[in-house]
Amino acid sequence: MAQYNIKELRLELKRLLNDLCGSARFEQLFSSATIWDWIKVHRKEIPDYISFNFGMTRFVFWDNRYCEVVFKVLINDCDIDYNANEEFIYNKACEYHVEKWFAWMVKVDSYEFGDNKIDFYAMEFCESDCDEITSEIESRHREENESNGVESTEESYDGSEEDMEYLMYSKYDQVSVDDLYNFLREFHVNDTHCGNWGYKDGDLILIDFGGYDRDLMALAEEAAK
Numbered sequence: 421m422a423q424y425n426i427k428e429l430r431l432e433l434k435r436l437l438n439d440l441c442g443s444a445r446f447e448q449l450f451s452s453a454t455i456w457d458w459i460k461v462h463r464k465e466i467p468d469y470i471s472f473n474f475g476m477t478r479f480v481f482w483d484n485r486y487c488e489v490v491f492k493v494l495i496n497d498c499d500i501d502y503n504a505n506e507e508f509i510y511n512k513a514c515e516y517h518v519e520k521w522f523a524w525m526v527k528v529d530s531y532e533f534g535d536n537k538i539d540f541y542a543m544e545f546c547e548s549d550c551d552e553i554t555s556e557i558e559s560r561h562r563e564e565n566e567s568n569g570v571e572s573t574e575e576s577y578d579g580s581e582e583d584m585e586y587l588m589y590s591k592y593d594q595v596s597v598d599d600l601y602n603f604l605r606e607f608h609v610n611d612t613h614c615g616n617w618g619y620k621d622g623d624l625i626l627i628d629f630g631g632y633d634r635d636l637m638a639l640a641e642e643a644a645k
């Protein structure tokens with residue numbers, strides 16, 4: 421099961437928000453809909469020890485002196501709550517005993533910034549590095565070719581969902597990877613390209629499993645009722 425303590429996560433979140441809001445007028449970020457533009461202008465005001473990253477739907481930030489946990493908020497004003505989907509999937513993964521393949525994920529708190537109510541989720545920190553993952557894919561293909569006596573071509577891999585599935589089967593035992601992919605298919609978790617995986621102690625685990633498949637959303641909504 422999860423290795424987090426919600427009380428400690430709340431304290432950590434509060435501290436980070438105080439640092440962000442106090443020094444960088446960060447509350448503007450959370451009250452505005454133009455998160456990208458705000459960061460472009462105010463990047464220098466953000467303390468050095470706070471790292472952040474964006475995906476298409478989420479803003480992710482953490483204290484890089486500890487690197488144990490990241491906080492995730494939605495950046496888009498959209499109907500789909502990818503964070504809630506992710507928490508739903510993590511809980512299901514625990515129920516199905518496949519949680520070792522997922523970074524733990526939990527809702528921590530909601531705060532109001534102006535008219536915006538923001539839900540903050542916490543997730544286990546992982547090294548997210550697509551280049552490292554794709555070079556691992558390349559070297560595994562090379563090794564496989566060598567052991568089959570086939571000459572390696574100059575093929576390059578972009579870490580697509582198919583590339584990731586190849587890597588997982590080549591790196592881990594078939595039965596447990598079958599369990600993972602059966603679970604992902606059953607719960608319609610898509611978009612599992614290399615940008616959505618991270619390394620934890622050298623092992624690959626999913627860090628973005630909120631998906632965008634309609635069937636997953638329907639399941640998560642049903643569970644939230």
Ligand SMILES: Nc1ncnc2c1ncn2[C@@H]1O[C@H](COP(=O)(O)OP(=O)(O)O)[C@@H](O)[C@H]1O
Pocket residue numbers: 473474475476477478479480490502523543544545546547548615616618627628630
């Ligand atoms: N658990 C994590 N540990 C470290 N970095 C993370 C973690 N989760 C997300 N990130 C970083 O934030 C980026 C955006 O997060 P992600 O969950 O992929 O959001 P989106 O749904 O917008 O793609 C990721 O590509 C990654 O670089």
Ligand SMILES: [Mg+2]
Pocket residue numbers: 475476615616628
């Ligand atoms: Mg992503």
